[in-house]
Amino acid sequence: MSLTELERGMRGELPKRLSLLMIMPTAALLIGVITLPTLLLLATSFTSPELGFKNYYKVNDPLYILVLFRTMIIAGATTFLAVCLGYPVAVLIARSGKIVAAVAIACVLVPLWTPVLIRSYAWIIFFQPNGLVNRYLIESQLISKPLRILYTDAAVVIALTHVMLPYMVLPIANSLKAISPDLPKAAQNLGAGAWSIFWRITLPLSLPGIFAGCLMVFVLTLGAYVTPALLGGPSTLMISTLIGQQITILLDWPFAGALSLVLVVLSLGITAVFRRLLKLERVVAYD
Amino acid sequence: MTNARLSLGSSWLLFPVSWAILLFLIFPTVVVVVLSFSPSIFLDFPPKSLSLKWFYELADDPSWLNSGLFSLKIAFLTTIVSLIAGTAAAIAVVRSNLPGKQLFMACVLIPLIVPHIVVAIAVYLQFAQLGLVGNTLGFVLVHAALTVPYVILMVSAALQRLPVTYEMAALNLGATRQQCFRKITLPLITPAVLGSGVLVFVTSFDESVVSYFLSGVTQKTITRRLFEEIDYNISPIIAAASTAFIIITVGLMAMLTIFRRRES
Known part of the structure; x- marks a missing residue:
């Protein structure tokens, strides 16, 4: 530990004081803001x-417990739907040739870069009483009165x-791409069927990609504001x-x-717990 | 043979399903863009004819332009602050043996996990007392704090790939630390710095929750403006504003993605 300044320099290391100074602006932003x-x-x-826990007795009111419960259900349902719909897309991206994969990735990234606000606007256009969905359903005589879709959990x-x-x-596609092509080939040669x-x-x-994706989606959904608003x-x-x-x-x-x-305890807690699970999964998968 | 790579059931059954889901993903963006070119006030899809009517109306309303320029100014200043703070921190973390480096990197991730609604009202509570609500400095401070993790993650990843021997060679050949940074380190990490800069710019421009709570009566970001409009009416002028917005964000992010693919 007793390196001279010159030795440190030769190892490409920055002096302690300078590096502390360089961390300062970020630390100030993160702590202060x-x-x-x-x-x-x-x-x-x-x-x-x-002084006391009065506000937390209020959180315990059945009305607010219901909101908490609904938040978890919505986050769970969203995560489940996202896995079911995301997996086939990830497989398409991982299995296709360069051009097809690029088109598919573009279809995934363009909505990601379209602000959630604007996408909510699109959903209002679809779901409102005289919106696209209702007009289509009425024109094709599937329903006679417009359905109430907007402002529902659905x-x-x-x-x-x-x-x-x-x-x-994206995380599922990454984990699929990381699978050596030799593995399915070997299985095929040994007589395994596609299923x-x-x-x-x-x-x-x-599975590591699925876990990472689910963790991210669940935590992000718990705190989502624009869409439910x-x-x-x-x-x-x-x-x-509600906040x-x-x-x-x-x-x-x-x-x-x-x-x-x-909300913060839920988000940080779930991230911390599942991170450990994720690492455990990796240990099991690679050792 | 790419098809043999990950044998999975019948691909003929799977791929139409995948494409249908991709259509679901892209559809809302497409509908908004197409509707902005429709002359009708009723949001008919597909439109019967095309016109630039709503774009002219958008251009005639100075309040849209003002909030657009306000957002661009915030995004630009945020990018500068975030890049300087984040790049400095990334270099310090990778190229020093400070105690608590791991802890610092773990703390850097917190803004990415804490829900924006909590940050938004927490900041609003403090900034209201400091007179930082509805002004540029307030927005830039919060947006920089929210985006600096991206810069640190991307630049430190680039630095870790960069062999320290280049810098050591320069220092051994008599370069000062400043010369070494300017002529060796900085040019080599420039792609990562610029890449994270684009991400920061777009994130700040897109940010809507903090902007919703921090906007003043006169100084409104484009996202706050959109938020209010969408909540009260769904006029096609919003579609036109959204199309302009999408062109900026998707254009910048597409450039970044293509650039990075070429790099690797």
Whole structure:
């Protein structure tokens, strides 16, 4: 540890003081703009209107527990739909030639780069009472009165699945691409059928990608705000829109702080727990 | 034989399903862009004729242009702040043996996990007292904090691929640290720095939750403007504004992707 400045320089290492100085701006931004304000917000939930857990007794109200429960259900349903729809797309990307794969990847990335706000606008155009979906269904005489789709949980789940699909497709496609082509070939030579190759080789080896995608989608959906705010109704609140409502309509900062603590603990907690699972999976897969 | 690579059931059954899902993915973007060229106020799809009517109306309304320029200004300044802070931190983390490097890198990921709604109201609560709501500095500070992780992740990955021997050789041949940085390190990590810059720019321009809460009455970002409009009416003028928006973000990200593919 007692290297001289010259020796350190020759090893390409930066002096300690300089590197601390270089980390400072980022540390200041992250602590000053994200960490400190967030902690202060969470703190108000314990200190105001009086010291104690009053705001958390309020979270425990059946009404709000229902919102929490609905948030988990919506996140779960979105994750499930995203896996089911994402896997076939990932297989197409991993198996196709260069040009077909490029077209498919473009179809995944363009929506990812289209702001969620604009995509919500598109879903409103589709789902509203005289929107494209209802007009099509009435014209083809499948229904006589327009269906109520907008401002329901179904609209929120469909739109959220659309938002989250790219985050599912990309990690699965990466894990599929990483499978050595020799493995399915060897299985084929040993007489395995297409289905048994899928169930016993492709699917197990793509599990790390599936786990990564599910983790990302579930956590992102828990905190999603724009989609439920625009496509959900007052009866389809999620925890994030409930937090927004406390600020924009009710001005109840301490309760918003309490709800935020629940959301942050859920997001960070799930990430931490599943990360460990992910690593465990890798150990099992590669050792 | 690419088809033999990952044998999976019958590809003839699978691939139509995959393409249908890809159609579902691309459809909303396509519908918005196509509708912006429809002359009708009723959102008919497909439109019976094409016109630039809504784009003229958009150009005639200075409030759209103003919020667009405000967002572009924020995105530009955010990119500069985020790139300087993030590149410096990435170099310090990769090229030093500071204690707690791993901890720092773990903390850098936190802004990517904490939901934006929480950051948005937390920042709003503090910034309102500091007079930073609805002004450029406030937006740039939050957007830089939210995007600096991307810069650190991308630049530190590039630095780790870069053999330290190049820098050692320059230093041994008598270059000062500054010369070594300017002539060796910086040129070699420039693609990663520029790439993360595009990502930062687009992320800031796209950001809607923090922008929703931090926008003032007069100084509104384009995302806040879109948010309000979409919530009250769904006029085709929003489609025209969205199309302009999509051209900027998709154009920039497509350029970045093509550039990076060529690199590798």
